[in-house]
Amino acid sequence: MDISINYTRGQDDPKSGPVKVGWVVSDVEAPVIYDPPRRVNSRDARREHGKSASRCPAVLGLESRYFEIACPFDINIGFDRDKDGRPHLRNLAGTSGPIRASTLGKRLSITNEAEWRYPDRPIIQLKLPYIFLADEPTYITQLDAYLHYRKTPLPGTIFGGRFPINLWPRPLMWAFEWHDVSKPITLRRGDPLFYCQFEFDNPERSVQLIEASMTPELKSYLEHISSAVNYVNQTFSLFDAAKRVRPQTLITPARS
Known part of the structure; x- marks a missing residue:
């Protein structure tokens, strides 16, 4: 019995070329600090030798399918509890740091303790506009x-996630589960926060990343779905409802 899968498509098939993925920065203070997503590659690796690992097709194929989001500013925080036992974050950079504590607090927060997966592992979130x-x-x-590679490993693990961006686009965030609260979380501007990988109908297709415009139609659609998580536990159950009001096109390339 032949169980092979033929992914070959004709040149006239609209799904024969790269998958177009748009990215846009939502309304945010100082958008200039948020670098464009960039494709992962071994930028400083040696490539002179024909058998170099940095020229291996398998390595290049893997890296080409990841896009990284960089940290927008320096972060140096510790965990503490107040006199009443409530958890909070401490800005260890103090007044000498490049970002004010009040500004940092607008983007970085600790989630409600009742929502932690484990009682001894706080969860923090960095809001991002991507x-x-x-x-x-x-x-x-x-x-x-x-x-x-990090000389000083982070004292925990990030939260991954997977969702459809054709139906449920939303601002990303860096969510971190803090395993060892005796150690600080230290990140530098430009350090990769996480990778993004995209899945579609054909594993042979590549991804073409396009900077998109925040059109009125896109903004209206985002507002339509943005706060659902505050009212419904299983937001994936709303995909059919979102599909009914989705604009025909979400990606409008930004004008240069």
């Missing part, structure tokens, strides 16, 4: 930047 879009069925997966 939104990814697609006009054909496409899933995004967030995963740890495991190809990036």
